[in-house]
Amino acid sequence: MPFFRSMCLSVWGVSLALAFAPVHAGEILAAPQMPPARSASASIDRIIVSYRTDATERTVSTAALQHVQAAIAAIGLDGAQTSHRAAPLAASYQRTLATGAHLIKLSRNLSPGEQDALVQRLMSDPAVAYAEPDLRLQPVRDVAVPTAIKATEPDDPDYAKYQWHLRGAPGGASVSDAWDLADGEGVVVAVLDTGITQHPDIDLSLADAGYDFITSAFLSGRDADGRVPGGWDLGDWTTTEPWLSACEVDGKGRNSTWHGTHVAGTVAELTGNGTGMAGVAPRAKVLPVRVLGHCGGSSSDIAEAIVWASGGHVEGVPDNMHPAQVINLSLGGQGSCASQSVTAQAIAEANKRGTTVVVAAGNSNSDVANFTPANCPGVIAVASNGITGQRARYYSNYGSLITLSAPGGGIFKDDAASGDIANPEGFVWSAINLGATVPEQPGYIGNAGTSMAAPHVSGAVALVHGALKDAGEAMPTPDAMRQILVQSARPFPVAVDRPIGAGIIDANAAVKLALAGGPAPDPVTELSRGVVLGNQSAPAGGSRLYSIKVPAGALDLNIRTMAGVGDVMLFVKAGAVPQDGVEADFVSAKAGNSEAVIVSEPSADTYYLRVKSDRPFAGLSVLATYRL
Incomplete structure (x- = not known):
C-alpha cells in the first residue's frame, strides 16, 4: 500500500527557512541527509x-x-x-x-x-x-538548513537575489518575460495541500471561501470529525502525541511544514508590492483546500476535494462559488492509478469541467509509473530541474509519463547528485510561516522538490487562461493546455540523464503560443475502408489522429483499434476533430488497446478518430470499415 506525500524535499531533501538573519556569502551549510523511506501504512481501516x-x-x-x-x-x-x-x-x-x-x-x-x-x-x-x-496521504518532513533573510527594500527586493526560477534560461521558467502579456487576473488556482496561513505577500481573498476537506479529527487536529469552511492551515506537526507514536516510524516527529503556503506563494505571490518575493501568476486567485493534516490525509477526501474545487457537487459541502481553472496537487506516493480508481475518476470529472490538473512527479529518484497521482490519466505530471536545466538528480522522479519539467531546485552546486549545497540557487523561494507547530510569524523559505516545480506549471496555466480571457478568446481544454505547454517547452540546455518530458516550462512561450492560435493542428492520416493500418505509436500523453470518409447510404461504420502494447482510448466525431471525450460523439475507453466504436447508420461525412493514451503505446493497429 503506497504512502502519499507532499512533493517537496522535506522528507527527501532540504528546505531553507528565511526569517531575520541575513545569509552571508561563503556560509558553510550542512549536507542534507536522506531520511529512510517509509514502509506501507498498517493503519488502513x-x-x-x-x-x-x-x-x-x-x-x-x-x-x-x-x-x-x-x-x-x-x-x-x-x-x-x-x-x-x-x-x-x-x-x-x-x-x-x-x-x-x-x-x-x-x-x-x-x-x-x-x-x-x-x-x-x-x-x-x-x-x-x-x-x-x-490510503492515507502524508506530507513529507523537512530537513532544514537554518539560514534566514529579511526583506528591507521596496519592489520585491528578494526577487533578483533569490528567485532564479522565475527568470529564463538555462533552468528558469521564463515567467518574468510573460508578465508583459499576462498576470493571471480573473483565474482561480485551487491548491489542494495543507491549507494556507496569513501572509502579507499573498492575496488571501479566497481563503475563507476555501474548505477544510479532512473528515478525520485525528488528521485535522480539530475537536470533532467533519469538514469545515475555510482553507486555513492549522498546522501538521507530529512532534507531540497522539501523532508522534501513530505517524512517525523513526520516533523523531517533525514541525509543521506550512507546505500549502509555500506552494500558493509560488503560484501567485503578490508582485510589485515592495514586499518580499514574486509569484508566477501574481494576480491569479488562490483557492486553498486543506486535504493534508497531521499524518497526512485520505485519498477519499482528496478525491472529493478535486471534484469540489473544479465546480462539482459534494454532499454536505456548499458548492464552490469559485471553480478553479487549474488544480495543483503537490502530493503523491508509491502506487498505481487505474482509470476506475476514485482519484482517477475525480480527475476525469475535473477535466470534463475544463479544469487542468497539475501534479508533482515525486521525489524518490524513480520512475513515475510507480507513483500516484502523478501517473493518473488526465494529469500534467511535472518533474524537477535545477538552475542549470538538468534533472534534479538527487531526487526528481522521471519516466515516460512525465509531461514536462519545471524549476524545483537542484540543492547541490551545478545540480549534481551530491556535493556542496548551492545557496540560494539550489532552491525555490516562496512565502512560509515560521511557527514550529501553530501559525505564528510570516516569512520566506527555500525548498527543493517537485512540489516546487508543479506550481510553476500551475501558474503558467493561469497566465495562459488570463491572456486568452483578456483577448476574448475561448479557454483551452485540459488536452489543449497540455499541448500548449508541451509544444512551447524550452529544450533542455544539457542532456538529461533520465527522461523528464518535453522540456522545461516556458511561461512566456506558452502564453505567446496560446495567443497565436494554440498548438499546431495534428496531422491526419486518412484510412482506407477495410485496410488495417499497423505499427502505430505515440509517447505518453500523446495521440494520433485519423479520418475515414463515409459516403451516403453506408451502414454499420465499424472503427477499431487492436494489438500492440499500451492502454489507448478512442474518440470519434463526425465532421470535426475531437480533442477528448468531452468533444467526441463516440468514446471507447476499455482497458488495453482493443477499442471499438460502431455507428449503425452513419451520416455522409468525414469521421475523425483520435487515439490517445496517458501512457506510451506502440505496435497498434487501426481499422475502419462500413457496408454499402
Missing part, C-alpha cells in the same frame, strides 16, 4: 468500492454495505477470534463519495495480507468496477 452503473449497489447504500460484509465473510475474516487470528472484522457505512463510490469503515486496521484478500475478493465480483483501500 476504510475501503472504497465503486460499482458498475447497472449494479443495485451503485445507488443503494445498504446493498453496498451488505456486499462488503459478504466479501469479508467469504474470506473468513468475520469469524470468532482465536489465539492465532486477529479480531473479527465488521463493516459500517460511511458515505457515498462525489464520484459515486462508497466509503466503508472497517472495525479495525487491516494487515497487508487482509487488505489484498478483501480487495481481490471484491474485484472478482462482476458488479464491482473497482475496489481500493482509502
Whole structure:
C-alpha cells in the first residue's frame, strides 16, 4: 500500500527557512541527509468500492454495505477470534463519495495480507468496477538548513537575489518575460495541500471561501470529525502525541511544514508590492483546500476535494462559488492509478469541467509509473530541474509519463547528485510561516522538490487562461493546455540523464503560443475502408489522429483499434476533430488497446478518430470499415 506525500524535499531533501538573519556569502551549510523511506501504512481501516452503473449497489447504500460484509465473510475474516487470528472484522457505512463510490469503515486496521484478500475478493465480483483501500496521504518532513533573510527594500527586493526560477534560461521558467502579456487576473488556482496561513505577500481573498476537506479529527487536529469552511492551515506537526507514536516510524516527529503556503506563494505571490518575493501568476486567485493534516490525509477526501474545487457537487459541502481553472496537487506516493480508481475518476470529472490538473512527479529518484497521482490519466505530471536545466538528480522522479519539467531546485552546486549545497540557487523561494507547530510569524523559505516545480506549471496555466480571457478568446481544454505547454517547452540546455518530458516550462512561450492560435493542428492520416493500418505509436500523453470518409447510404461504420502494447482510448466525431471525450460523439475507453466504436447508420461525412493514451503505446493497429 503506497504512502502519499507532499512533493517537496522535506522528507527527501532540504528546505531553507528565511526569517531575520541575513545569509552571508561563503556560509558553510550542512549536507542534507536522506531520511529512510517509509514502509506501507498498517493503519488502513476504510475501503472504497465503486460499482458498475447497472449494479443495485451503485445507488443503494445498504446493498453496498451488505456486499462488503459478504466479501469479508467469504474470506473468513468475520469469524470468532482465536489465539492465532486477529479480531473479527465488521463493516459500517460511511458515505457515498462525489464520484459515486462508497466509503466503508472497517472495525479495525487491516494487515497487508487482509487488505489484498478483501480487495481481490471484491474485484472478482462482476458488479464491482473497482475496489481500493482509502490510503492515507502524508506530507513529507523537512530537513532544514537554518539560514534566514529579511526583506528591507521596496519592489520585491528578494526577487533578483533569490528567485532564479522565475527568470529564463538555462533552468528558469521564463515567467518574468510573460508578465508583459499576462498576470493571471480573473483565474482561480485551487491548491489542494495543507491549507494556507496569513501572509502579507499573498492575496488571501479566497481563503475563507476555501474548505477544510479532512473528515478525520485525528488528521485535522480539530475537536470533532467533519469538514469545515475555510482553507486555513492549522498546522501538521507530529512532534507531540497522539501523532508522534501513530505517524512517525523513526520516533523523531517533525514541525509543521506550512507546505500549502509555500506552494500558493509560488503560484501567485503578490508582485510589485515592495514586499518580499514574486509569484508566477501574481494576480491569479488562490483557492486553498486543506486535504493534508497531521499524518497526512485520505485519498477519499482528496478525491472529493478535486471534484469540489473544479465546480462539482459534494454532499454536505456548499458548492464552490469559485471553480478553479487549474488544480495543483503537490502530493503523491508509491502506487498505481487505474482509470476506475476514485482519484482517477475525480480527475476525469475535473477535466470534463475544463479544469487542468497539475501534479508533482515525486521525489524518490524513480520512475513515475510507480507513483500516484502523478501517473493518473488526465494529469500534467511535472518533474524537477535545477538552475542549470538538468534533472534534479538527487531526487526528481522521471519516466515516460512525465509531461514536462519545471524549476524545483537542484540543492547541490551545478545540480549534481551530491556535493556542496548551492545557496540560494539550489532552491525555490516562496512565502512560509515560521511557527514550529501553530501559525505564528510570516516569512520566506527555500525548498527543493517537485512540489516546487508543479506550481510553476500551475501558474503558467493561469497566465495562459488570463491572456486568452483578456483577448476574448475561448479557454483551452485540459488536452489543449497540455499541448500548449508541451509544444512551447524550452529544450533542455544539457542532456538529461533520465527522461523528464518535453522540456522545461516556458511561461512566456506558452502564453505567446496560446495567443497565436494554440498548438499546431495534428496531422491526419486518412484510412482506407477495410485496410488495417499497423505499427502505430505515440509517447505518453500523446495521440494520433485519423479520418475515414463515409459516403451516403453506408451502414454499420465499424472503427477499431487492436494489438500492440499500451492502454489507448478512442474518440470519434463526425465532421470535426475531437480533442477528448468531452468533444467526441463516440468514446471507447476499455482497458488495453482493443477499442471499438460502431455507428449503425452513419451520416455522409468525414469521421475523425483520435487515439490517445496517458501512457506510451506502440505496435497498434487501426481499422475502419462500413457496408454499402
